[in-house]
Amino acid sequence: MTTPTTPAPSTPLPAATILGYPRIGPDRELKRAVESYWKGATSADELRAAAAGLRRATRERLRGLGLAGPAAVPADFAYYDQVLQVTSALGAVPPRFAHLRGGAGHGHPGLGLEGHFTVARGQGDLAAQEMTKWMDSNYHYLVPEIDESTPLDYVPGFGAIDPTDGPAAQVLEALAAGEPDPRPVIVGPVTYLLASKPADGAAPGFRPIDRLDDLLGAYGHLLADLWAAGAQWVQIDEPALVADTWAVPREEILAAVHRACTWIAAIVERPQVLVTGAYGSLGDALPVLGATGIEAVGLDLVAGALPRAEELAALGGKSVVAGVVSGRNIWRTDLEAALAALECLRNALPAGTPLTVGTSTSLQHVPHDVEREASLDPVIRSWLAFADQKVGEVLTLARGLAGSRDAIADELARDASLRAQRATHPGVRRAEVRDAVGAITPADRQRPPYAERKPLQDARLGLPLLPTTTIGSFPQTPQIRDARAAHRRGELDAAGYEAQMRAEIERVVRLQEEIGLDVLVHGEAERNDMVQYFAELLDGFATTEHGWVQSYGSRCTRPSILWGDVARSAPMTVAWSSYAQSLTDKPLKGMLTGPVTIMAWSFVRDDLPRAEVADQLGLALRAEVADLEAAGIGVIQVDEPAIRETLPLRRADQPAYLEWSVGSFRLATGGAVSATQIHTHLCYSEFDVVIDAVDHLDADVTSIEASRSRMDILPAVAARGFTRQLGPGVWDIHSPRVPSTEECAELIGRAVDALGAGSVWVNPDCGLKTRGYAETTSSLGNLVAAAARVRDGL
Numbered sequence: 001m002t003t004p005t006t007p008a009p010s011t012p013l014p015a016a017t018i019l020g021y022p023r024i025g026p027d028r029e030l031k032r033a034v035e036s037y038w039k040g041a042t043s044a045d046e047l048r049a050a051a052a053g054l055r056r057a058t059r060e061r062l063r064g065l066g067l068a069g070p071a072a073v074p075a076d077f078a079y080y081d082q083v084l085q086v087t088s089a090l091g092a093v094p095p096r097f098a099h100l101r102g103g104a105g106h107g108h109p110g111l112g113l114e115g116h117f118t119v120a121r122g123q124g125d126l127a128a129q130e131m132t133k134w135m136d137s138n139y140h141y142l143v144p145e146i147d148e149s150t151p152l153d154y155v156p157g158f159g160a161i162d163p164t165d166g167p168a169a170q171v172l173e174a175l176a177a178g179e180p181d182p183r184p185v186i187v188g189p190v191t192y193l194l195a196s197k198p199a200d201g202a203a204p205g206f207r208p209i210d211r212l213d214d215l216l217g218a219y220g221h222l223l224a225d226l227w228a229a230g231a232q233w234v235q236i237d238e239p240a241l242v243a244d245t246w247a248v249p250r251e252e253i254l255a256a257v258h259r260a261c262t263w264i265a266a267i268v269e270r271p272q273v274l275v276t277g278a279y280g281s282l283g284d285a286l287p288v289l290g291a292t293g294i295e296a297v298g299l300d301l302v303a304g305a306l307p308r309a310e311e312l313a314a315l316g317g318k319s320v321v322a323g324v325v326s327g328r329n330i331w332r333t334d335l336e337a338a339l340a341a342l343e344c345l346r347n348a349l350p351a352g353t354p355l356t357v358g359t360s361t362s363l364q365h366v367p368h369d370v371e372r373e374a375s376l377d378p379v380i381r382s383w384l385a386f387a388d389q390k391v392g393e394v395l396t397l398a399r400g401l402a403g404s405r406d407a408i409a410d411e412l413a414r415d416a417s418l419r420a421q422r423a424t425h426p427g428v429r430r431a432e433v434r435d436a437v438g439a440i441t442p443a444d445r446q447r448p449p450y451a452e453r454k455p456l457q458d459a460r461l462g463l464p465l466l467p468t469t470t471i472g473s474f475p476q477t478p479q480i481r482d483a484r485a486a487h488r489r490g491e492l493d494a495a496g497y498e499a500q501m502r503a504e505i506e507r508v509v510r511l512q513e514e515i516g517l518d519v520l521v522h523g524e525a526e527r528n529d530m531v532q533y534f535a536e537l538l539d540g541f542a543t544t545e546h547g548w549v550q551s552y553g554s555r556c557t558r559p560s561i562l563w564g565d566v567a568r569s570a571p572m573t574v575a576w577s578s579y580a581q582s583l584t585d586k587p588l589k590g591m592l593t594g595p596v597t598i599m600a601w602s603f604v605r606d607d608l609p610r611a612e613v614a615d616q617l618g619l620a621l622r623a624e625v626a627d628l629e630a631a632g633i634g635v636i637q638v639d640e641p642a643i644r645e646t647l648p649l650r651r652a653d654q655p656a657y658l659e660w661s662v663g664s665f666r667l668a669t670g671g672a673v674s675a676t677q678i679h680t681h682l683c684y685s686e687f688d689v690v691i692d693a694v695d696h697l698d699a700d701v702t703s704i705e706a707s708r709s710r711m712d713i714l715p716a717v718a719a720r721g722f723t724r725q726l727g728p729g730v731w732d733i734h735s736p737r738v739p740s741t742e743e744c745a746e747l748i749g750r751a752v753d754a755l756g757a758g759s760v761w762v763n764p765d766c767g768l769k770t771r772g773y774a775e776t777t778s779s780l781g782n783l784v785a786a787a788a789r790v791r792d793g794l
């Protein structure tokens with residue numbers, strides 16, 4: 001490695017920019033184009049043309065909104081995922097995908113479009129790469145699988161023919177289209193490796209970060225290629241630096257960053273480099289970056305704190321992009337506060353440091369344009385800023401920073417008045433809700449001891465050993481979806497809709513009786529989504545028409561907006577559940593979504609601590625639990641698949657989070673009488689940091705995902721002294737494959753060995769809403785037969 005040299009900045013960064021923009025398109029154009037290609041309805045050329053059209057529209061939109069000057073417009077397009085974009089360009093795939101390398105043609109080792117999607121989605125027996133959450137967002141990336149010999153190659157000059165439209169291709173395209181200075185965005189080398197997992201068959205102890213030097217070689221070629229293509233700046237995203245929860249020790253991560261940035265800076269022909277650390281504070285990584293020859297750093301000043309003066313001094317005059325406009329939420333930026341933060345930063349930085357106003361993260365986590373939300377209450381709409389409005393905010397703040405406050409006096413005044421109006425708007429603060437939260441006592445979060453509850457529940461429910469159940473939803477058939485769409489359009493009246501849902505519930509109850517399940521469910525036919533269903537019924541939420549955000553690949557969600565105090569004006573699930581219970585003598589399980597999951601999958605108000613919002617939701621759900629009990633429902637499941645996923649990225653922040661998140665669940669369920677059996681469902685089995693939290697949820701029965709890991713985690717769970725009942729999923733519902741009775745019995749046997757027969761429930765991994773009836777009926781049949789077989793052998 002050579003020593004760092006810092007080329008004199010040829011072009012400075014602009015006064016305002018954004019770190020990235022939604023890729024899916026205002027009308028989910030990318031989703032449609034990609035899915036139509038997958039179905040074979042359109043060709044690869046048509047898909048690439050659609051993607052090029054979307055990129056052109058984005059560039060024009062961003063320039064039209066006023067982003068101006070050099071390198072102001074990011075080029076961050078990805079067909080599926082930004083991490084996969086790197087994997088594809090480098091051909092960095094495990095042996096099962098080796099045949100896809102070279103698919104880009106012209107002797108390049110990278111993947112072509114077809115291979116790119118095969119890695120993302122799998123094909124036949126070829127399992128797709130795993131997906132996991134990007135930092136603490138709701139976006140999911142494809143986890144690279146790296147071992148000692150995974151190819152990490154980049155061939156320069158590939159841009160012109162790159163079928164996956166990677167960064168160099170995007171630069172060439174933008175320049176050809178007249179965009180003067182596109183700024184390519186790539187996932188940084190340290191983050192790429194930390195976000196990877198060791199490939200199957202990697203040597204014991206091997207860690208992807210061990211391949212840093214090889215990866216840097218490839219990035220060197222990539223950067224040279226971007227330079228040759230004409231990029232003046234490149235944005236290298238290193239969000240992994242803000243988390244301290246990686247398995248690699250912090251000192252090693254800092255050493256890797258130093259090595260990577262020093263090496264990159266030493267490349268002679270390269271664009272200037274902006275390294276961003278979004279989703280939190282860079283902390284001790286900031287001085288490390290300062291000591292290298294990169295030209296600029298991006299700070300997240302929304303999730304992260306303003307760095308200390310010494311840390312800023314250590315930047316040695318590098319340009320700073322100050323992320324004061326949130327890329328994560330949909331609220332207007334508090335312009336006064338943001339301007340104050342910018343001024344404070346400018347004063348703390350060495351004199352003359354170039355300062356750019358930016359977003360905290362890419363805007364990929366927010367929808368495009370709030371102006372399109374014609375059905376949203378205009379008052380609530382006026383409080384919101386989606387991606388396009390946020391572009392306006394960075395521009396406003398840049399004008400304010402460059403001139404004086406007077407330059408943006410109108411905007412500051414308007415923002416202050418909207419803010420004041422929001423604070424007093426009916427529903428934002430409801431005395432009865434605040435009083436109820438204020439009156440919560442520790443006893444409200446405490447059920448009688450489990451040892452007392454268990455015999456009462458056993459006596460009431462009369463279940464066999466190894467009771468069988470499902471996680472709640474049954475397949476959402478086209479008829480169900482058609483009925484819901486017709487109802488929404490006003491073509492099917494409420495009575496007609498309800499009759500159809502009841503017929504569906506009856507069918508699902510009968511089916512479960514025929515299969516021989518022990519604890520039945522109503523099947524959730526009436527739920528469009530496990531969070532939106534509740535958001536639509538609770539006070540304090542709004543929903544959007546066009547507010548789609550990418551969850552992964554072509555999958556988008558439309559999060560609800562939690563803007564006011566949450567209250568339940570009427571029961572939400574009781575009619576459906578009690579109708580289902582009226583059809584059967586078997587116990588029927590009521591089904592609710594927990595407070596943490598409702599928050600995790602919504603846009604949550606920024607004017608109240610999250611813990612308080614969670615308790616408001618907890619109280620609303622507690623009332624629902626009481627009504628279900630009063631209607632004779634003896635088993636109630638409160639789903640919390642999101643507790644693990646919103647875990648803070650810094651260890652120091654985790655205990656407080658777990659305290660309020662677990663507390664809100666206990667508030668929701670703490671009023672249930674001893675004889676009511678409370679279940680919870682978590683979608684994962686990465687129990688590591690959360691096992692104690694799961695124990696503290698104090699649910700009588702917890703169902704988890706476990707079939708993919710073949711119950712391997714159960715001995716550890718038992719060793720930790722988990723004493724309640726556990727339903728480790730025995731059927732991986734993420735695939736249509738029907739597990740045999742033998743397979744299910746083997747897994748149940750393993751669970752019994754680990755936990756004891758008295759603690760084990762038999763159920764699938766997760767809800768069945770995405771499955772078809774054919775595999776559902778056969779799989780559940782096998783699951784029930786397997787439970788009986790193991791029970792008989794006890």
Ligand code: GLN
Nearest residue numbers: 471472473639641683767
């Ligand atoms: N009860 C929900 C269902 O069965 C749970 C879904 C989930 O865990 N994501 O669909």
Ligand code: ZN
Nearest residue numbers: 682683766767
């Ligand atoms: Zn699940």
